[in-house]
Amino acid sequence: MLSPDRLFGQVAHKLAVGIIRGVSPAGELLPNEADIRSEISVSRTAYREAVKFLTGKGLVEARPKSGTRVAPRDSWNLLDPDVLAWHFEADPNEKFIRDLFELRLFVEPSAARLAAQRRSGDDLARIEAAYRGMTVNPPYAEPTVQADLAFHEAIFEATRNPPLQCLAPAVCATIQWSLFLKAPDDRFFFTASLVDHERVLDAISQRDGDLAAARMSGLVIDSLNSTLRLLASRAPANAS
Amino acid sequence: MLSPDRLFGQVAHKLAVGIIRGVSPAGELLPNEADIRSEISVSRTAYREAVKFLTGKGLVEARPKSGTRVAPRDSWNLLDPDVLAWHFEADPNEKFIRDLFELRLFVEPSAARLAAQRRSGDDLARIEAAYRGMTVNPPYAEPTVQADLAFHEAIFEATRNPPLQCLAPAVCATIQWSLFLKAPDDRFFFTASLVDHERVLDAISQRDGDLAAARMSGLVIDSLNSTLRLLASRAPANAS
DNA sequence: TGCGTGATTAAGTCATACTATAAAAGGGCA
């Protein structure tokens, strides 16, 4: 992820959150260089490096004379870990969460299938260790969340498919978000989720690809439902 | 994509290709700033902006004193359009193509299903126009390739799921690569592919999600098989 | 032998000057 201590990183962060929030007008222009710099009083170098960093993620595009523009949203790298983190911070809207869950639902079962077919002993050990990490720590505590993320990430690693593994950050971000929303006293869901995880682990351990995929589907759907329930209880109405 | 004319872009391109080729040692260090700059005689500014650009894509990570390192491969943004393009140029190995096709096989049928369910009239018109573009131009000609890419991209757009749409570049890159490999006289496959596309279009037009998914699966599998055949005929042996 | 401290070195930051480019304004020609 991004080193948060470097100055250019702070500038990039600030700009990015603004862009994602839609402060800088949605599809087009961006306040000019000098103005922004004077606002946050930072050298030109730092500002420009921040812009280049964001350019690399597709958030902005700069052209001489015409200025630095906010790129159209569909050229943003929404699967980039930093971009996802910035979204968390800026714009936690329900549609985005649903979209991410939809993606999970397409990808993660297939990933689990591959993991079941291709896993090494080490892979299995890592997945199992993560699962145990979820059981020995209190529900929704930080180590538990980390173990949950590690569980899913380890499955992606076991697929031995690097491009596919690039989706792991998106999945993890989704999980992190949904866990963050949950009330810490939602014990019922936690237990159910634990069972879901154990069943996936079991299928992968048996090298049963189809079973792993099916169980992972179940896990994702359960997680989606409970997250939607929480969202509904927070901000009622306008359910599509 | 990346403006290729700017100096920092050229530097970034050069560095990236080297990194992907594995010239700069795989997991760790990278020649220091001054050395590289003297080699290609470019100002510090341009070099540093190039590095920041690559940092945004996860290819490198720089820390004071310890130097700028090539990031471990699993933090690379392999789904980024630029990174994919650089891979084409640097390292067209079979494993990577297979991995990308695998990803397509997981994602594109689901995308086709959503597209069938959610498409607007405009969406359908765009997909249909792209299909016609494939029929009226000569096989494997540039306009035909562009139409093919537009076909798949339009389907992703019709899903109305931005994170999912981020996978479109990866799919397009895969297609572009496989079409590039094909001998221009491979008429048989082209006709078959055209039929596959037409069937997908038809299913989406009917709003039949399951059918669209199934037919898209068929399309991807056909494309994969023909691509693997070509790869085998080019560089025999070591098939896993 | 072990640990803290300072020297070393590479990246990070700043300030300033100059260049290149593209968009818009202005002037000349048909």
Place this chain on the structure above:
DNA sequence: TGCCCTTTTATAGTATGACTTAATCACGCA
């Protein structure tokens, strides 16, 4: 009057040199 070409001008791009910050390593002290 209308169009094209040139000039202006604003903005990002590039260059350079000085200075700051922060890891790493080695030295020296306990």
